[in-house]
Each structure stands twice: as C-alpha cells, then as structure tokens.
Amino acid sequence: MPVVFRYKSFRFFFYSNEGNPREAMHIHVRGAEGEAKFWLTPTVYLADSDGFDARTLRELRDAVITNKDLIERTWNDHFA
Template identity: 30%
Template sequence: MPQILRIGPYSIYFWSNEGDPLEPIHVHVSEGRASATATKIWITSTGKTILSNNNSKIPEKILKRLMRMIEANSSDIIDEWLNRFGEIRYFC
C-alpha cells in the first residue's frame, strides 16, 4: 500500500484499490504494517479530517494528534491522491 506519511510507529497510507466508483478522499492509519481493517480518516475539501472508523483501536489522544498531522499535510495528501487516482471526490 502506498505510504503517504510515517508518524512514529504509525503508517498513513492509501489502499491501492479505493473502489469503483472511487471513494471520497481518505487515508488509512495503522501501527506498523498496512491492514485491511485499519482506521479510516476522511479528508474534507477544506483539509479538515473526519474519523470514519477506528478499527486499529488507536488511543484517542494519539488519534487526535495523528488527525492534526494529516490536516497539516492535507494539501500534499490531496495532491498525491490526485496523482495516484486521477480524480477527487470529497466526503463533505
């Protein structure tokens, strides 16, 4: 899976097949290796984040920090999504 960021032990990445039709822009987060049951975080058109699920069971304090880091890097993440998938849809 294409890793976008690494923050400590956490990988932030896109899943290689994001659906057909393409899902709204989001990243997956897991500790260590990529997982099909990873935490999913949506990215809005303004660069804010919305937690879809916390399947990785990341502690809340750490999850909030990770979400702030994703927001701080949202323009780069959005650019990478566009380069990889060729189109962008937003959750809201």
Template identity: 35%
Template sequence: MSATVLRDGPFWLFFFCREEERTHVHVAHPDGEAKFWLEPRVELATQTGLSSAPIRSAQHVVERHIEEVRHAWTRHFGR
C-alpha cells in the same frame, strides 16, 4: 495493495489501491488503525484498536500534512 503517502513518528499514512472514491487516508499506528475523510474537512471515518489519544494525534498528523496527502491522492488516483 497499498501506497504509502508518508511516515510521521509512529504513524504511517497510506491509500488502498482499489477503494471507494471519496477522498480519504488510512493511518496505521502500532496499536491500531484509523481512516480519515479529507473532504469537506478532516474527520474520523473508522478506527480499530486505538484509544482517543492516538486518534487525536493521528488526526493532527493528517491535518499537518493535508496538502501532501491531497497531492498524493491526485497523483495516485488521478482525480
């Protein structure tokens, strides 16, 4: 099960409900998906099916919405 954080253009940011504790967000795109660590800085963790341009765009989306993503993480996971 997943929880949507936000949508921005072709990107959908979400969390999986039961996953590891390290703060991160998943980003879906029509061509694939990526996972970004949020701490200590936004950094690509994994990706599937995306070329470098959508990965860079996805990272910019995460960085642009970082406070909203962190707030959603705290609301969702309570930490």
C-alpha cells in the same frame, strides 16, 4: 498501497483499489496499536478506528491536517 508519509511509528497510506465507484478522498493510518481511516472533506474527520485511544486519534487527526496538502496531491497524482 502507496505510503504517503510516516509519522512516529504510524504509516499513512491509501489503497490503490479504493472501490468502484471510488470512495471520496481519505487516508488510512496503521500502527502497532491499531488502524484508523480519516475522510479529508469537507473537513478532516474520523471515519472509523480500531485499537487507538482518543488521545492517539487526536494526534493522528492533527498529523492528517498538517499533511493534508501532501495527501491530496499524492491521491490526485495516483488516481489521475
């Protein structure tokens, strides 16, 4: 489970085995309050979540948008 980056108390990561066939590019987020998954294309949007309130989800989405290039690069390097 490669951790791509950390933001505050949150860990942004993906699983090495992302399904067969592999799911589209996305990122998982885990923190003490819960977890979420964001799709990266065609735009960054929430796939699902459990435990985070709306304000936290907006903050997490903004962190994904800010780090989208890093996420894409790490994903492509890992799955190449």
